[in-house]
Amino acid sequence: MNESIVLKRRSVRKFKSTPVPRELIDRLLEAGCAAPSACNRRTVDFYVITGEEKLKEISDCGRFTKMKAPLIILVVGNLSRALPLQLSDYWIHDAGAASENILIEATALGLGSCWCGVHPQKRMMQKISALLSLSDKQIPFSLIKIGYPDEFPEAHSGIDEKRVHFVE
């Protein structure tokens, strides 16, 4: 069987400074757009940040987001496309799927990536919203650092048996 790209994905926190070519950025966005969304509402927006100053400003918004990377994709839930009432929170599922798609596609393209959580940390959400002039319907969900890796963690393997339950 082929090597699993899903198992190969690891969180990378050290990146080379080499910019990510636009062609690869497009591939990552295509992967994000291809994620499933509840009732196909496609609630997720993507902000691509490559300018040095803006990268630093965004990175300074959180405690664990300061590592340097030449590219950030910010995954944002857009409530103007959300389902009604109790189902409105499905934007969070959509944003999770889109974030993971980007990480896996990055791995397939030879890039490293790290998913940094933003939502539901209010102060961090406010700061990022202000920096990117998001509307009050747009909720920053995750901030994904991306670049050519400068560290190479081993692929995952095995099942964590205590987390798995079989039901006949």
Added chain:
Amino acid sequence: MNESIVLKRRSVRKFKSTPVPRELIDRLLEAGCAAPSACNRRTVDFYVITGEEKLKEISDCGRFTKMKAPLIILVVGNLSRALPLQLSDYWIHDAGAASENILIEATALGLGSCWCGVHPQKRMMQKISALLSLSDKQIPFSLIKIGYPDEFPEAHSGIDEKRVHFVE
């Protein structure tokens, strides 16, 4: 460049009745376990359901979960391993990443899959928790239908330009 497995993933709702071999179920669980989790808390549990009666009982818990499939993997957040306070909600990010990993690995293995949302629909969550005797710390997040596909939607392609914003 290779064909992207992320773009190939589509929601499949028609499955052959052929059982999914245990070896492939293990690969799916390995993919789920390999998902990133906030501060590596690994908050996600997995319930593997293959018995005909239990498959039907679980499938009857939701309006959009009734399609027949020989395998369900239920992705469950386990709050006993969650981060404290405001950060406790990161189990939802973890569960989203684990769910998407399973869908993509299924695609790589030639299986079809469909992510059906459970959380935050209270009544559905209660029914499933009762059927599987979950603890009050375990929150059913998604119910993933899996099997050999009996429909073959085309791969995704392209970027949804209105959802993408470039920031220098």
